[in-house]
Amino acid sequence: MGTVPALLSLENLGITFGDHQVVTGLTLDMQPGEKLGLVGESGSGKSVTALSILRLVEGARYSGRLNFEGDDLLKKSERDMRALRGSRIAMIFQEPMTSLNPLFTVGNQVAEVLVTHESLTPKAAFDRAVELLEKTGIAEPARRARSFPHQLSGGQRQRAMIAMALACRPRLLIADEPTTALDVTIQAQVLELLDALQREYQMAVLFITHDLNLARRFTSRVGVMERGVLVELGKSADVLEHPTHPYTQRLVDSRPRRSVATPPQGSAPILTAEQLSVDFSVREGFFKRRRFAALDEVSLDLARGETVGIVGESGSGKTTLAMALLMLQKLDHGEVRLAGERLDNAGRKALVKARRRIQVVFQDPFASLSPRRTIEQIVGEGLEEHAPELDRSARRARVVAMLNEVGLSEERIPGLVQRYPHEFSGGQRQRIAVARAMIVNPEVLILDEPTSALDATVQRQVLALLTNLQQRYQMSYLFISHDLAVIRAMAHRVLVMKDGVIIEQANALELFAAPKTDYTRALIRAADLSDLAA
Amino acid sequence: MSSLDPISDVPQEAPHKAPQEVPQDAPAAAAEVVHPGATVPGPRAVAQVSLSPAARAWLRFRRNRLGYLSLRLLGVLIFLSAAAPLISNEHPLLARYDGKLYAPILHNPPELEFGGDFRTPTNWLDPFVRDQFAKPGNWTLFALNHYSSNTINFHSKIAHPAPPSSENWLGTDDRGRDVFARLLYGFALGIAFAACLTILATLVGIVVGAIQGFFGGWVDLGMQRFTEVWNALPTLYLLIILVAIFSPSILALILLFALFGWMALADYVRAEFLRNRGLEFVRGARAMGCSNFKIIWRHILPNSLTPVITFLPFRMSEGLLALTALDFLGLGVPPSFPSLGDLMRQGKDNLDAWWLSIPTMIVVVTTLLLLNFLGDAMRDAYDTRKS
Numbered sequence: 001m002g003t004v005p006a007l008l009s010l011e012n013l014g015i016t017f018g019d020h021q022v023v024t025g026l027t028l029d030m031q032p033g034e035k036l037g038l039v040g041e042s043g044s045g046k047s048v049t050a051l052s053i054l055r056l057v058e059g060a061r062y063s064g065r066l067n068f069e070g071d072d073l074l075k076k077s078e079r080d081m082r083a084l085r086g087s088r089i090a091m092i093f094q095e096p097m098t099s100l101n102p103l104f105t106v107g108n109q110v111a112e113v114l115v116t117h118e119s120l121t122p123k124a125a126f127d128r129a130v131e132l133l134e135k136t137g138i139a140e141p142a143r144r145a146r147s148f149p150h151q152l153s154g155g156q157r158q159r160a161m162i163a164m165a166l167a168c169r170p171r172l173l174i175a176d177e178p179t180t181a182l183d184v185t186i187q188a189q190v191l192e193l194l195d196a197l198q199r200e201y202q203m204a205v206l207f208i209t210h211d212l213n214l215a216r217r218f219t220s221r222v223g224v225m226e227r228g229v230l231v232e233l234g235k236s237a238d239v240l241e242h243p244t245h246p247y248t249q250r251l252v253d254s255r256p257r258r259s260v261a262t263p264p265q266g267s268a269p270i271l272t273a274e275q276l277s278v279d280f281s282v283r284e285g286f287f288k289r290r291r292f293a294a295l296d297e298v299s300l301d302l303a304r305g306e307t308v309g310i311v312g313e314s315g316s317g318k319t320t321l322a323m324a325l326l327m328l329q330k331l332d333h334g335e336v337r338l339a340g341e342r343l344d345n346a347g348r349k350a351l352v353k354a355r356r357r358i359q360v361v362f363q364d365p366f367a368s369l370s371p372r373r374t375i376e377q378i379v380g381e382g383l384e385e386h387a388p389e390l391d392r393s394a395r396r397a398r399v400v401a402m403l404n405e406v407g408l409s410e411e412r413i414p415g416l417v418q419r420y421p422h423e424f425s426g427g428q429r430q431r432i433a434v435a436r437a438m439i440v441n442p443e444v445l446i447l448d449e450p451t452s453a454l455d456a457t458v459q460r461q462v463l464a465l466l467t468n469l470q471q472r473y474q475m476s477y478l479f480i481s482h483d484l485a486v487i488r489a490m491a492h493r494v495l496v497m498k499d500g501v502i503i504e505q506a507n508a509l510e511l512f513a514a515p516k517t518d519y520t521r522a523l524i525r526a527a528d529l530s531d532l533a534a
Numbered sequence: 535m536s537s538l539d540p541i542s543d544v545p546q547e548a549p550h551k552a553p554q555e556v557p558q559d560a561p562a563a564a565a566e567v568v569h570p571g572a573t574v575p576g577p578r579a580v581a582q583v584s585l586s587p588a589a590r591a592w593l594r595f596r597r598n599r600l601g602y603l604s605l606r607l608l609g610v611l612i613f614l615s616a617a618a619p620l621i622s623n624e625h626p627l628l629a630r631y632d633g634k635l636y637a638p639i640l641h642n643p644p645e646l647e648f649g650g651d652f653r654t655p656t657n658w659l660d661p662f663v664r665d666q667f668a669k670p671g672n673w674t675l676f677a678l679n680h681y682s683s684n685t686i687n688f689h690s691k692i693a694h695p696a697p698p699s700s701e702n703w704l705g706t707d708d709r710g711r712d713v714f715a716r717l718l719y720g721f722a723l724g725i726a727f728a729a730c731l732t733i734l735a736t737l738v739g740i741v742v743g744a745i746q747g748f749f750g751g752w753v754d755l756g757m758q759r760f761t762e763v764w765n766a767l768p769t770l771y772l773l774i775i776l777v778a779i780f781s782p783s784i785l786a787l788i789l790l791f792a793l794f795g796w797m798a799l800a801d802y803v804r805a806e807f808l809r810n811r812g813l814e815f816v817r818g819a820r821a822m823g824c825s826n827f828k829i830i831w832r833h834i835l836p837n838s839l840t841p842v843i844t845f846l847p848f849r850m851s852e853g854l855l856a857l858t859a860l861d862f863l864g865l866g867v868p869p870s871f872p873s874l875g876d877l878m879r880q881g882k883d884n885l886d887a888w889w890l891s892i893p894t895m896i897v898v899v900t901t902l903l904l905l906n907f908l909g910d911a912m913r914d915a916y917d918t919r920k921s
Binding site for chain 2: 323326328351352353355356358359360362363364367368369370371372373374378381382385386420422433436437440
């Protein structure tokens with residue numbers, strides 16, 4: 001790779017925990033000022049690799065060499081490593097809330113790095129911290145430097161993290177999923193900022209992400225990792241346009257593709273909501289309370305067999321809307337009708353009966369199944385509630401049939417129904433969650449970010465499953481997601497929410513082709529759907 | 535690795551220790567993302583029935599050798615104390631007199647039967663009775679120790695408290711009662727007391743905490759204020775006053791202690807409920823139309839019991855200590871009952887009678903230590919962050 005000596009070079013790096021090999025034979029060079037991406041799904045070893053460069057992984061054993069500016073970091077003393085961390089090599093983490101100390105102001109935390117590594121006086125360090133914060137585009141840096149992390153928004157926190165990382169002008173910046181926890185529009189801003197600062201500081205950036213789109217936009221070279229092995233490495237455009245390794249091909253291929261059947265025309269809507277309003281009151285001081293509208297006069301209708309997508313950033317009221325439609329959130333105003341029957345003022349008995357017809361699948365596959373119940377108990381619960389006439393064996397037969405339908409079978413997973421959720425992977429859990437909701441034969445299924453926590457290849461399988469089930473049972477989906485690519489693949493109609501209000505609604509294709517509001521345009525631009533031909 | 539991590543095929547004595555972790559914890563456990571659509575290579579050695587979370591906690595617990603040893607030792611001690619009447623009893627287990635077989639441990643016949651003059655129940659320590667049974671053809675089979683907790687050794691040649699001898703292995707207390715028997719029965723009573731107290735206080739704590747945590751809002755607020763007021767009452771002071779009013783009985787003591795012992799646990803259960811009621815599987819159960827009781831019973835309670843279970847041994851040791859302390863002050867069980875605290879008080883009053891205080895101290899300290907080791911091990915077993 002030219003005559004310039006590599007800034008960072010991993011030679012045959014291996015990382016093991018106990019007798020578990022996490023990374024195997026990783027060989028990789030980074031030039032000064034280079035932007036290198038490392039992509040892969042969860043468990044591929046990309047984050048462990050990043051942390052290992054700083055030797056921050058507890059209980060790991062290393063083999064091979066890890067050269068930084070000519071020195072083998074694996075041979076350095078802990079003391080030397082401490083001098084290196086935060087000064088020559090800096091790191092940005094995924095979750096800015098948990099990576100900042102909540103007890104200190106942001107300015108203090110940035111200044112601390114300078115005091116430690118550059119022996120500045122606290123006063124001078126704080127002034128530099130304000131300058132750095134200004135550089136990262138935080139408005140009113142002098143005031144913000146005196147704020148605590150919880151007083152900042154997610155994007156501001158990530159900017160503060162970046163300021164902290166850049167404080168000592170590092171040669172290498174490791175960014176581990178730096179934008180994953182942020183909304184798309186903010187994601188774009190943070191990436192632009194990183195890009196500009198990289199150029200200004202002439203530092204190398206190791207960019208770790210699961211998102212191929214981000215890797216393509218941000219990096220010049222990219223490495224693809226699968227289960228601890230680097231399977232492909234090359235120019236980002238080449239690798240992601242013309243992948244040669246089957247795993248990379250599968251990854252590239254796993255972006256959601258539009259597959260929707262035309263819904264039956266002219267039927268009366270199954271679910272209608274009129275002018276739903278939900279207010280939350282927030283405590284401000286001891287006696288003052290501020291009310292804000294989580295939902296403000298939201299109306300929607302959903303036809304049989306139709307999928308309505310709801311997009312919006314965090315805090316836009318998407319989940320509140322779902323909870324309101326499920327009658328799990330008290331309404332302050334408005335009406336919900338399911339097949340013509342009012343739900344919002346239904347009696348207890350009628351409501352329990354109606355619940356069979358409208359079910360929900362949640363986002364987090366780890367929190368959506370009770371860890372202490374078997375799969376049979378979890379999936380069969382709806383039957384106990386809504387088909388009490390079934391006896392145990394009949395119920396079990398229905399459970400097994402339903403699990404088969406979502407692609408989980410006794411042949412592949414022996415003892416399936418007696419297992420507990422912890423034994424299943426994220427994708428399998430999400431299938432179980434779908435089976436749990438589907439077993440009572442609902443007419444409406446509310447999907448609240450059903451694939452956001454899943455890896456791309458798994459996401460694709462779950463989306464395909466959902467499409468299949470919809471076609472077979474003519475169910476209506478209300479599909480909530482912040483991921484425009486997923487919405488575009490699944491929805492007939494799309495509603496865009498912002499601050500508790502629906503600001504735009506249209507047919508999916510129309511909306512993506514010609515968004516009417518600036519906000520939607522910004523969302524679509526940030527999501528970078530250019531490569532997705534419908 | 536296959537789509538399922540191999541937790542299910544680990545028998546209890548499996549040599550490898552890795553697979554018991556919960557998936558989130560293991561750095562690479564999320565790697566097994568094989569789906570039914572994909573082909574699964576190789577034969578699958580998976581047991582038919584998988585382990586429940588409780589069974590896995592038990593396996594983790596077993597790996598803690600100190601904790602497991604403590605549990606077994608405590609088991610032995612509790613078994614022995616439950617069998618105390620067979621180990622230390624003033625009445626023989628079996629006796630034969632003039633060709634007739636008696637079981638005095640069940641029914642003590644009057645002295646008349648054995649050639650005595652009175653209709654009173656036989657005193658088996660009486661030299662006359664002993665002589666009768668020393669005659670050929672007659673015999674007695676005594677328990678290991680010839681004294682019950684209240685048997686007074688009237689025939690001791692030394693003033694009470696008497697030092698250890700072949701007759702009284704650990705000597706006698708200041709009223710001539712056998713210290714070994716007192717210790718054994720006192721331990722049994724203390725453990726039974728602590729167990730009852732723990733069960734009662736835990737039940738009250740769970741119910742109160744569950745109601746607070748599940749319903750939240752004003753219910754929570756009101757009950758929390760009440761708990762705080764209740765907590766502020768000086769327990770020992772109240773106990774002393776109440777003991778002075780009502781004649782102290784064991785049942786009254788258990789009820790009194792339980793009345794003031796549930797608050798700490800209620801706080802934990804409340805916090806767990808507050809956390810768990812917002813989880814998605816609970817919302818899912820609501821969306822399914824499950825009743826509040828069902829949601830609490832099936833979904834929240836089983837997932838909220840970790841602090842309850844890990845607290846049990848500590849609560850037991852607290853209960854035992856509380857009773858001992860109260861008895862030490864002379865405010866606990868009536869004097870006729872055997873009690874560790876009472877022995878300690880006697881030890882304090884008779885400083886030269888080391889056989890009163892030292893064995894008691896050893897019993898109390900050992901029991902508390904074992905309970906604490908047990909509690910530590912249980913806490914570790916239920917802490918999924920530890921592998």
